[in-house]
Amino acid sequence: MQTSPFHASPFQVRVGTGPVSFADLVAVARDGAGVSLTDDAAAAIERARTVIDTLAAAETPSYGVSTGFGALATRHIPVELRAQLQRSLVRSHAAGSGPEVEREVVRALMLLRLSTLATGHTGIRLATAQLMADLLTHGITPVVREYGSLGCSGDLAPLSHCALVLMGEGEVRDASGELMPAAQALAAAGLTPVELAAKEGLALINGTDGMLGMLVLALHDLDVLLRTADVAAAMSVEGLLGTDRVFAPDLQAVRPHPGQAASAAHLVELLAGSEIVASHRTPDCTRVQDAYSLRCSPQVHGGARDTVEHARTVAERELASAVDNPVVLGDRVESNGNFHGAPVAYVLDFLAIVAADVASMSERRTDRFLDPARSHGLPPFLADDPGVDSGHMIAQYTQAAIVSEMKRLAVPASVDSIPSSAMQEDHVSMGWSAARKLRRSVDGLTRVVAIEVMTAARGLHLRAPLRPAAATGRVVDLLSAHGVGVPGQDRWLSPEIEAAVELVRSGAVLRASGTAG
Numbered sequence: 019m020q021t022s023p024f025h026a027s028p029f030q031v032r033v034g035t036g037p038v039s040f041a042d043l044v045a046v047a048r049d050g051a052g053v054s055l056t057d058d059a060a061a062a063i064e065r066a067r068t069v070i071d072t073l074a075a076a077e078t079p080s081y082g083v084s085t086g087f088g089a090l091a092t093r094h095i096p097v098e099l100r101a102q103l104q105r106s107l108v109r110s111h112a113a114g115s116g117p118e119v120e121r122e123v124v125r126a127l128m129l130l131r132l133s134t135l136a137t138g139h140t141g142i143r144l145a146t147a148q149l150m151a152d153l154l155t156h157g158i159t160p161v162v163r164e165y166g167s168l169g170c171s172g173d174l175a176p177l178s179h180c181a182l183v184l185m186g187e188g189e190v191r192d193a194s195g196e197l198m199p200a201a202q203a204l205a206a207a208g209l210t211p212v213e214l215a216a217k218e219g220l221a222l223i224n225g226t227d228g229m230l231g232m233l234v235l236a237l238h239d240l241d242v243l244l245r246t247a248d249v250a251a252a253m254s255v256e257g258l259l260g261t262d263r264v265f266a267p268d269l270q271a272v273r274p275h276p277g278q279a280a281s282a283a284h285l286v287e288l289l290a291g292s293e294i295v296a297s298h299r300t301p302d303c304t305r306v307q308d309a310y311s312l313r314c315s316p317q318v319h320g321g322a323r324d325t326v327e328h329a330r331t332v333a334e335r336e337l338a339s340a341v342d343n344p345v346v347l348g349d350r351v352e353s354n355g356n357f358h359g360a361p362v363a364y365v366l367d368f369l370a371i372v373a374a375d376v377a378s379m380s381e382r383r384t385d386r387f388l389d390p391a392r393s394h395g396l397p398p399f400l401a402d403d404p405g406v407d408s409g410h411m412i413a414q415y416t417q418a419a420i421v422s423e424m425k426r427l428a429v430p431a432s433v434d435s436i437p438s439s440a441m442q443e444d445h446v447s448m449g450w451s452a453a454r455k456l457r458r459s460v461d462g463l464t465r466v467v468a469i470e471v472m473t474a475a476r477g478l479h480l481r482a483p484l485r486p487a488a489a490t491g492r493v494v495d496l497l498s499a500h501g502v503g504v505p506g507q508d509r510w511l512s513p514e515i516e517a518a519v520e521l522v523r524s525g526a527v528l529r530a531s532g533t534a535g
Contacts (some may be wrong), residue, residue, distance in 0.1 A: 024121070024157030024193040027051040031129070033151070034059045037337040038133045043234050047126040052155035055136060055147060062138025063147055066346040070141035073351060074100070074216040081353050082220045082344045083141075104214035105185065111178035111223055112188060114163025119176065121191065123457075124162050126231025127173065128154055128180055130337075131222065139340035139347070140221035146212050149184050156207040157193030158183070160200070162228075168438060169359035169449030172341060173228035176450070181222035186211030225341045226359045232453035233333050233366055239460050239523075240326050240369065243467060244319055245535030246528045247376055248281055250470040251315040252288035253490045254383040257477030259298050259394045260308040262289045265316060277327070278320030284535040285316060292487035294478070309392075311382040318379050322372040329365035336362055359449030363432035366452035373459040374424040377466040381417045384470045387477045388414055400476050400505070407508045410473050413515060417469045420462045427455045427462070468518035471527060475503025489531045496521065496530040 027050040031042045034056035045051035055063075073080040079094040095103050128150060134140060135147045153160075160183040166175025182188035183200040192203045204211055214222075255262065265282040289295055307313060344351045386392045388399045388410060401409030431452040437444040475497045478486045486494060497503045500517045521527050528535065 023195050025050045026157060030054055032056050033133055033136050035062050035137050038129060040234055040238060043126055043129060043231065044238050046129045046154060047122040047231065047235060050157065053129060053132065053151040055151055059136035060144055063136065063142060063144045066138045066141045067143055069346050069349055069351065070217045080351055083217045083351065100216050101213060104219040107219035108178050108181045108185060108223065111174050112182045114166035114175045114179055116164030119162040119164060121159050122235065123228065123232055124159050125154060126235060127176060127227040130227035130231055131177060131225050134225055134340050134342060135221060137340040139345045140342045141217040141346050142221045143215060143218060146184060146218055149209060149212055152209050153183065158203050158207060159191045161189040161191065167228060167450035168436065168446040169229055169363055170357065170443050170446035172225040172357040172359065173450050174223050176228045177223040177225060181219065184212055185214065221342055224343050224357050226336060226357065226362055226449065229359055229362050229366065229449035229453040230333065230336050232457060233329065233362055236369060236456050236460050237326060237330055237333060242525045242528055243463055244322055244326065244376065245284065246522055247319055247380060247467050248284045248535055249288060249493060249527055249531050250380060250467050250474060251383065252285050253474035253478060253493065254470060255312050256289060256292050256294050256486055256490055257474050257481060258312065258386055260312040262286060262295055264313050270316065275320055275324060277323030278316045280323060281319040282316035284533060287533050288489045288531060289487050293485045294481050297484055309386065311379050318375060322376050325368055325372045329369055332361055332365045359447035360432065363447040363449030363452045366449060366456050367430035367432050370456045370459045371428045373463045374428040377421050377424050377463045380466050380470045381421045384414050384417055384473045387473050396477055396480055400473065400480065402505060402507045410476065413469050413473065413511055416515065417466050420466050424459050424462045427459045431455065464523050465519050468522040469515060471522065472497065472503045472514065472518040476505055479505050489533050492530045492532060493527055496526060
């Protein structure tokens with residue numbers, strides 16, 4: 019987990035009975051926005067709680083209210099043991115192991131659990147929901163461990179670590195990033211732990227919030243990354259003396275995939291006015307067509323864009339859902355299977371596949387710059403003095419290593435069900451695992467695209483005195499200002515790569531191009 023200080027934002031997200039937006043989630047998870055409940059959410063929570071209190075007082079057993087859970091659901095729990103039942107549920111399910119999960123992921127899953135609580139379908143008490151909002155506002159982040167969720171009955175272990183903190187137990191990172199007991203952090207913030215009442219334990223831990231939060235964050239990042247991949251591809255097409263004719267709108271229209279059309283239009287915009295492209299648009303040019311990694315960029319980048327749009331649709335549906343078991347519907351409580359993470363898990367896996375493929379194509383374009391047999395006049399490895407200098411030879415090794423790992427990460431987690439809870443939970447989604455590997459894939463794609471941008475910038479420098487397009491030229495200037503992609507004798511490349519990575523990750527490369535994409 020990031021242990022840097024939490025920076026509170028003056029912006030506050032209001033959680034009501036409807037879904038939170040992508041922007042709200044990013045604001046809370048990454049930007050430190052505070053959280054509060056709307057009046058309609060408070061009213062919905064209290065209405066549902068009345069139903070739970072009525073069922074808890076009844077003699078007839080009601081699952082999740084006056085019974086055990088999972089494979090132990092047949093036992094009716096007497097009134098005097100129900101508070102212990104809630105404590106035991108949360109303590110036993112807070113069984114995660116491994117490294118701490120990133121702060122932004124924990125904040126995202128807490129916000130999404132609060133959003134479900136606010137729908138009035140869970141039976142939580144208002145004070146309990148309010149305390150979760152207060153934790154987010156005060157920057158108190160429960161320690162959640164890497165392993166523990168099978169993605170069925172939701173992300174039980176990660177959410178249980180958060181619920182434990184509401185009880186004043188477990189560990190947290192406070193706003194300064196210091197690790198401390200939850201009770202100490204709550205007291206320092208003037209917050210009082212709650213004693214969970216009937217149904218509250220299940221309401222706090224039965225959700226797809228972890229995997230969904232990571233999906234939304236990944237979609238946010240991929241929106242920038244895929245457009246930046248277009249920028250990198252345009253720089254490579256230009257630097258490798260490729261043609262822009264294959265990106266023409268009428269060629270895209272005969273295969274009307276929307277992502278492909280958008281990516282091709284972006285490439286045309288990026289390459290507009292390039293002296294380098296114009297220099298070989300002459301009758302004496304003997305090249306018939308470019309390699310696939312150049313010519314087919316819109317097909318791959320566009321297919322990735324369309325996959326992102328499908329995943330966005332799934333995420334929007336899940337954001338509008340109240341995921342719990344059982345759920346309060348009017349004046350009754352019903353058991354259900356809505357906690358199963360399959361819909362989210364599938365698209366998490368799908369995104370890891372397209373991220374790997376976009377990265378694979380990016381690495382192939384980079385490699386072409388380094389091979390004098392394919393780079394059309396550029397020095398071997400873009401080295402200043404080939405043989406004495408190695409240029410970008412090993413930067414491509416770094417790319418290749420990341421791409422190979424991304425291919426392994428593209429193996430779907432969602433097909434790897436494993437039974438649990440004495441075969442009661444005999445088919446699980448593994449959505450949390452799919453989300454964890456997607457985070458690594460998004461980071462890998464960022465690094466691979468950054469190395470292509472860095473290499474292409476060096477190649478464009480070496481095409482002087484011909485000037486690149488205005489858009490790609492602005493990117494080259496940005497990189498040069500940070501000491502990235504400038505020709506010369508060999509130097510320590512790792513800091514240069516990391517600088518390029520940050521320029522890609524932050525969106526600075528895309529913004530510098532001045533194109534919408």
